[in-house]
Structures are given as C-alpha cells and as structure tokens.
Amino acid sequence: MKTRPATNLRAIWARSYVRIVGANRELSWVFFEIFLPLLNVSAYVFVYRALEAPPEYEGYVIIGGAMLAYWLNVLWSMASQFYWEKEMGNLELYLMAPISRVAILLGMAFGGMFMSSVRALAILAMGVFLFGVDFQVSSVGGLLGTFVITLVALYGLGMLLSSLFMLLGREGWHLSMVLQEPVYLASGFYFPVKFLGLTTAFVASLVPLTLGMDAMRQLAFPKASETALLAVHWEVGILALLAALFLWLAVRSLESMERRGRESGRLTLKWQ
Amino acid sequence: MNNLAVEVENMGREFRTRGRSGGRQAVLKALDGIDLEIRPGELFGLLGPNGAGKTTLIKILCTLLLPTSGRALVSGIDVATEPHRVRERINMVSGGEHSGYGILTVREHLWLFSQLYGVPTRTARRRTDELLEALGLLAEADQKIAMLSTGMRQKMNLIRGFVCDPLILFLDEPTLGLDVQVAREVRTVIRSWLAASPEKTVLLTTHYMAEAEILCDRVAIISRGRVLACDTPENLKQRLDHEVVYRVETDLILEPGDPFRDVAGVRRFGAEHKAGAGTTRFMVIMDRGSEVTGVVERLERMGKQVRAVNRAEPSLEDVFLHIVGRTIGEDEDAPGH
Numbered sequence: 001m002k003t004r005p006a007t008n009l010r011a012i013w014a015r016s017y018v019r020i021v022g023a024n025r026e027l028s029w030v031f032f033e034i035f036l037p038l039l040n041v042s043a044y045v046f047v048y049r050a051l052e053a054p055p056e057y058e059g060y061v062i063i064g065g066a067m068l069a070y071w072l073n074v075l076w077s078m079a080s081q082f083y084w085e086k087e088m089g090n091l092e093l094y095l096m097a098p099i100s101r102v103a104i105l106l107g108m109a110f111g112g113m114f115m116s117s118v119r120a121l122a123i124l125a126m127g128v129f130l131f132g133v134d135f136q137v138s139s140v141g142g143l144l145g146t147f148v149i150t151l152v153a154l155y156g157l158g159m160l161l162s163s164l165f166m167l168l169g170r171e172g173w174h175l176s177m178v179l180q181e182p183v184y185l186a187s188g189f190y191f192p193v194k195f196l197g198l199t200t201a202f203v204a205s206l207v208p209l210t211l212g213m214d215a216m217r218q219l220a221f222p223k224a225s226e227t228a229l230l231a232v233h234w235e236v237g238i239l240a241l242l243a244a245l246f247l248w249l250a251v252r253s254l255e256s257m258e259r260r261g262r263e264s265g266r267l268t269l270k271w272q
Numbered sequence: 273m274n275n276l277a278v279e280v281e282n283m284g285r286e287f288r289t290r291g292r293s294g295g296r297q298a299v300l301k302a303l304d305g306i307d308l309e310i311r312p313g314e315l316f317g318l319l320g321p322n323g324a325g326k327t328t329l330i331k332i333l334c335t336l337l338l339p340t341s342g343r344a345l346v347s348g349i350d351v352a353t354e355p356h357r358v359r360e361r362i363n364m365v366s367g368g369e370h371s372g373y374g375i376l377t378v379r380e381h382l383w384l385f386s387q388l389y390g391v392p393t394r395t396a397r398r399r400t401d402e403l404l405e406a407l408g409l410l411a412e413a414d415q416k417i418a419m420l421s422t423g424m425r426q427k428m429n430l431i432r433g434f435v436c437d438p439l440i441l442f443l444d445e446p447t448l449g450l451d452v453q454v455a456r457e458v459r460t461v462i463r464s465w466l467a468a469s470p471e472k473t474v475l476l477t478t479h480y481m482a483e484a485e486i487l488c489d490r491v492a493i494i495s496r497g498r499v500l501a502c503d504t505p506e507n508l509k510q511r512l513d514h515e516v517v518y519r520v521e522t523d524l525i526l527e528p529g530d531p532f533r534d535v536a537g538v539r540r541f542g543a544e545h546k547a548g549a550g551t552t553r554f555m556v557i558m559d560r561g562s563e564v565t566g567v568v569e570r571l572e573r574m575g576k577q578v579r580a581v582n583r584a585e586p587s588l589e590d591v592f593l594h595i596v597g598r599t600i601g602e603d604e605d606a607p608g609h
Contacts, residue, residue, distance in 0.1 A: 003356060007390030014387035022375045089371040096334050097388035098359040262338040262355075265287055268331065 008103040015107020034122045041065035044190045056221040062127030064189035066120035073116040079161035083172040092268045101254045109155045143219040149239045150212025156246030163253035192227035211235040277473035278310035283342030302328040304497040317488030318477040325497040326477035334364045365433035367448025374418030389436035403431040423454040443476040481589040495596045512586040518556045521580040537562025542599040
C-alpha cells in the first residue's frame with residue numbers, strides 16, 4: 001500500500017502522543033509500572049545473594065528486569081492493542097485513514113517505549129545505587145547497538161503478533177497470557193539462558209530478547225561469556241536477521257489480515 | 273474515470289454466521305443487488321429501518337468491508353482494489369460512536385485524527401476551533417472526552433469528520449440519540465459545510481424521515497438489502513398523487529396485523545406508534561376519492577373508539593409505507609430473509 005511518508009510521520013507522532021500524554025496525566029502508573037517491578041527484581045537479587053552466586057548474576061537480573069519492561073510493552077500495549085482499539089471503536093477509524101498500519105503500530109511502540117524506558121532506567125538505577133552492581137561495559141557503542149537491534153527485532157515481533165490481534169476477539173487476550181509467563185523462563189530473564197539446554201535456548205531465541213539479553217550481558221560483564229549461548233557477533237547478526245524477518249512478515253501479515261478482515265467483516269464490531 | 277461521487281453497481285454483501293453452539297453456518301444477505309449513483313455536491317440520504325443494510329453499504333464505501341458481488345466506486349476509484357486511494361478522499365462519522373481516548377481533551381482528540389490525514393497542525397487547530405464554535409463546543413475544547421455528554425461527544429465526532437476536509441463524507445445516523453436542539457445544530461453544520469464547498473458530497477444514512485426530508489437532495493429507500501426507490505423527496509411524494517393519507521387516533525391499542533385489508537379504498541396501513549395513555553396513532557393510505565368512513569366503521573365494529581381522523585399532506589414517511597409496506601419504526605426481521 002502506497003501512503004505518503006509525511007502523513008505516516010504525523011500519524012506516528014500523533015499515536016505516540018496518546019501514550020506520552022496518558023503517562024503524564026495518570027501518574028498512578030509510576031507506582032504500578034516502576035515501584036512494584038522493583039520489588040520483583042529485588043527478590044531475585046536476594047535469591048542470588050542468599051545462594052552466594054557470583055556478583056555478575058545480580059547484574060543479569062537487573063538487565064533482565066529492565067528488558068522485561070519492553071516485553072510487557074510489546075505484548076500488552078502493542079500486540080494486543082488492535083483488539084482494544086477495535087473494542088473502543090478506534091480500529092475502523094485507523095483502518096479508514098490513508099496511512100500505513102505500520103505507522104499506527106510504530107506510534108504505539110514509540111509511545112510505549114517512553115514508559116518502558118523510564119521503568120528500565122529505574123531498574124538499572126536501583127541495580128547500581130541500591131545493590132551496587134558493577135557494570136564493566138567493554139563497548140558502550142556495542143551495548144547500545146545491541147540494545148537497539150534487540151528492540152527493533154522485538155517490536156517487529158510485536159507488529160507481527162498485532163496483525164493476528166486485528167482479527168482475534170477475546171482469544172487474543174488469552175494468547176498474550178499464554179506468551180507472557182513462558183517467555184520469562186524461556187528467554188532467561190533472570191539467569192543465563194544456556195542453563196536451559198542448547199535446544200530450548202535456540203528455540204527460545206525466536207523471541208529476540210533471548211539473544212539480546214545474552215549479548216548485552218556479555219558486553220556488560222566479562223564473565224558472562226563463560227555462560228553465553230553464542231558469541232556476541234553471532235547473536236547480533238541473528239538479531240539483525242530476526243529484525244528484518246519480523247518486520248517483513250509483519251507488513252505482509254498486516255496486509256493479509258486486513259484483507260481477510262474486510263472479507264469476513266471482522267474488522268469492525270457490528271456487521272450491520 | 274467517471275464524474276460521479278459514488279457509483280454502486282449490482283453490489284451484494286453476504287455474511288456467514290454460526291450459531292452460539294457452533295452449529296450450521298447461515299448466510300445473511302445484508303445487501304442484494306444494490307445500484308446507486310451519487311453526484312458530486314449532493315447531500316444524499318439512505319433511508320431505511322434498522323437492519324436494512326445501510327451501515328453495511330457505508331462500510332463498503334469506506335473500505336472497511338469488501339462486497340461479495342458487484343462493485344463500488346468512490347470518486348471513480350474501486351473500493352475493493354484501490355482502497356488507499358479511496359481513503360485519501362473520504363471520512364466517516366457514525367452516530368453513537370464512542371471512539372477516542374478518554375484521557376485526551378477534545379482538541380487533542382481532533383488533532384490526533386486530523387494527523388492521520390496529514391493535515392498540518394496549524395490548519396487542524398484553525399479548523400477545529402471554527403467547527404467547535406459552530407457547534408457550540410468551544411467551552412468544552414479543553415475538557416477530557418471522557419467527561420462529555422452523549423450530545424457533546426456526537427458533535428465532537430462530527431467535527432472529526434469535517435476537520436480533515438474530505439471530498440466525500442459518510443454520516444451513519446449522525447443524529448442518533450440526540451435531542452431535538454442538538455440534532456438541529458448538527459444538521460445546520462452539515463448543510464453549511466456543503467454550502468461552503470459545493471464540490472463536496474455527503475452520504476447520510478438515517479431512519480429519521482423528517483431528517484431525510486429536510487436535509488437531503490435525493491433519497492434512496494432501502495429495505496432488506498435492496499434499494500426500492502431513489503429520487504428527490506418531492507418526486508417521491510408525488511408517487512402518492514393518486515392516494516390520500518389519513519392519520520387516525522384511537523383510544524385503544526390495535527392488535528398486530530392489518531385490520532383494514534378488505535376495507536374499500538385502503539391501500540396501506542401502518543401502525544405508527546403507541547401515543548401513550550392507551551392511545552394508538554396510525555396512518556392509512558387510501559385511493560384518492562375513497563371515503564375514510566369505511567376505516568372508521570371497521571374500528572367501531574372492532575370496539576375501538578376513534579378520537580381523531582386527519583387528512584395529511586403526504587410525507588416521506590407515507591412514501592416509505594407506500595413503497596416498503598410498513599413503517600420505518602418496524603425493524604427488519606432479518607436481512608435477506
């Protein structure tokens with residue numbers, strides 16, 4: 001679908017504005033999205049301390065806790081968002097507008113990243129100032145680059161999932177529930193994923209956070225390479241491929257799902 | 273490319289539904305062989321009861337649904353094959369629509385949706401303020417939309433439709449559920465918008481007869497997915513030149529059915545509505561020259577007391593009864609049945 005780039009940029013900004021403004025107007029999210037997750041992350045840090053695990057494990061938890069914010073954002077504020085937009089009556093207004101569907105999803109992504117990044121930074125700050133985690137970053141540029149490519153791949157996956165939610169009803173909600181908890185385990189949010197066994201770890205690598213966190217841990221803690229799944233350059237390369245694949249699939253899938261929705265009449269709530 | 277705003281050719285739309293228990297699939301024919309031509313600059317009305325297929329037709333023209341047969345062109349562009357080109361030229365507002373984000377203010381909401389059409393922010397703000405003022409909503413401009421009343425919300429929705437300045441605006445029951453005053457304001461704004469830009473077109477669906485009569489240049493009467501008549505309100509009313517319309521009021525509620533089927537001169541009978549306090553009003557369309565006394569006698573024989581009989585000038589409502597065979601208040605039982 002050919003749409004005007006300038007209009008798409010306006011749409012991205014407008015859709016992200018809703019999230020940013022929403023965050024500023026309902027400050028209760030600070031308690032739910034920042035304070036409560038800090039408690040959860042702290043619990044894992046204390047588990048490792050009680051077990052007298054090497055100090056870098058506390059750092060793994062902090063990185064996992066920070067990245068968790070983005071996973072939840074992708075799952076609940078992006079993938080399933082089309083379902084909510086349909087419920088609210090907004091989806092048909094978006095689909096009727098002369099813009100790319102990707103623009104709407106990017107708007108949601110950028111808006112959601114604002115809140116997720118605040119949460120992630122709060123967890124990192126807690127790691128450094130409260131638990132004294134000593135990040136020994138070997139390459140700041142490499143770390144930032146890996147972080148960015150992880151997010152691109154992750155949000156590409158989110159866009160792919162959102163195309164499914166365009167047509168799904170209540171079952172979409174269940175799909176998010178099913179994905180949420182297993183990924184905590186399979187992607188190794190609080191431990192090196194290699195301990196799950198190579199087969200499981202490679203399957204879990206379909207979720208970009210698995211390789212992304214593994215690579216970031218290696219770049220932030222020298223000893224992490226001992227428990228790493230792959231070398232950093234391999235992980236970043238695969239992430240780049242995943243990013244391209246997910247984005248390509250997402251665009252195709254969005255077009256296909258929209259077509260199917262127009263055929264079946266499932267894009268809108270009422271058929272009459 | 274033709275020069276029609278909307279052209280619909282032999283278009284049909286079916287829906288496949290499954291029962292709650294997941295039983296046999298049923299096919300509902302929402303639109304059945306629709307033909308329609310709307311010229312640029314027209315305010316065109318689609319008139320029909322609930323379930324007639326009006327919204328389905330609008331959704332196809334707005335690229336939200338695909339037709340299952342036939343084709344539809346908007347501004348000469350096929351809605352099925354080039355939806356993105358159609359979308360650059362249209363907008364739609366539905367009555368009772370609850371879109372938007374409660375956390376945004378009215379101004380922010382309108383700006384948000386203007387951006388989806390690439391309207392520069394400064395232009396969007398200027399148009400928004402003009403429209404807010406025209407619809408008496410300026411005082412609520414910085415209020416969160418979650419706080420708006422139904423009428424205010426509907427006015428805001430209407431502004432959303434105008435703010436991107438579409439070539440063709442689809443209004444699906446724009447005054448649904450609004451009080452008389454607000455509905456009047458909405459109609460005035462629609463008329464003013466068209467008057468200010470004669471190249472624009474409005475397709476409006478309604479089941480309010482008076483609205484169609486007051487607003488529309490031409491009207492299509494749609495029932496059970498078919499267009500039964502299409503003309504100006506005046507020409508449609510002329511179809512009743514050989515007939516006379518009587519409005520009758522009795523002090524008892526009539527049983528279902530047509531009690532006047534065999535009364536001489538009666539062409540149609542329509543249960544209008546219960547007028548409260550045990551009173552029923554209805555209309556009878558009779559051949560010109562026939563006496564209404566037959567109807568009165570029949571009522572008396574049925575034990576009903578006649579309170580009033582008035583001869584009326586034919587309205588669109590009478591035309592609808594004449595063409596469809598029932599009043600617009602009587603819902604379609606099911607499309608395609």
